[in-house]
Amino acid sequence: MPNNKGLVHIYCGDGKGKTTAAMGLSVRAAGRNQKVTIVQFLKNTDTGELHSLKNIPNIHIIRSEERLGFTFRMNEEQKRHAAQVQQELWTQATQASTQSDLLVLDEIMAAINTGMISLEQVLKLISSKPESLEVVLTGRNPPQPLLDRADYISEIKKVRHPFDAGIPAREGIER
Numbered sequence: 324m325p326n327n328k329g330l331v332h333i334y335c336g337d338g339k340g341k342t343t344a345a346m347g348l349s350v351r352a353a354g355r356n357q358k359v360t361i362v363q364f365l366k367n368t369d370t371g372e373l374h375s376l377k378n379i380p381n382i383h384i385i386r387s388e389e390r391l392g393f394t395f396r397m398n399e400e401q402k403r404h405a406a407q408v409q410q411e412l413w414t415q416a417t418q419a420s421t422q423s424d425l426l427v428l429d430e431i432m433a434a435i436n437t438g439m440i441s442l443e444q445v446l447k448l449i450s451s452k453p454e455s456l457e458v459v460l461t462g463r464n465p466p467q468p469l470l471d472r473a474d475y476i477s478e479i480k481k482v483r484h485p486f487d488a489g490i491p492a493r494e495g496i497e498r
Contacts, residue, residue: 329424329456330474331449333465335432338479339497341461345427346372348459353381357424360385362416364409364434367391370498383423385415394437402437409439417448425457432462432469442466 332348334341349359361376363386376382391397391405413434420426434440449458449472460469470476485493492498 327455329452329454329458331472332457332459332475332477333469333473334459334461334477334479335463335465336477336479336481337463338481339484340479342372342429344477344479345429345459345461346376349376349382349425349427350379352425352457353379357381358422359383359425359427360416360419360423361427361429362386362412362419363429364412364440365391365394365405365430365437368498371495383419385412385419387412394433402439406437406439409434413440413444420448420452420456420458423456425459426452427459428461429459430462431460432465434462435466436462436464442468445469446472 332345334344345361349361352359359382361382361384363384367387367390373384376384387408389408391408392401394402394405397405416426416428428445431440431445435442435445445460446468449469452458460473465473
């Protein structure tokens, strides 16, 4: 008898591959005819996985097309606007949580850690989600209450990365 209880995954750490792992799980779930919603917080660059994922039935991607930039480079007005955009994405994520089998909240940790989405909002979604909903949270520095609630925690550790040698993100590899 299959177990239909949805669990909570965290992909965290300072290494490359958190989003990649979440996208791989999304492809796997869609391949089993599950409805997948991916919500990308604080990301708006054109990445290779989006070109592939948009062609897979059962995968729905929610993200802002507005270029917001890095939060550490924003002034206060830009941060307020970015927070409003993230809250709009959050509203869509909560709506999708009732219609999906897998919900990926990509870079939600950055949205939490910058104060654009509250930890309480995320904890409430997890505690009130449909029983069968699988939830994936990605990003650096997850707050302890989320770690305490997670069923899976995968930490991706950077040992070496080309960016440290001055090599920018390469199309098809990092973006």
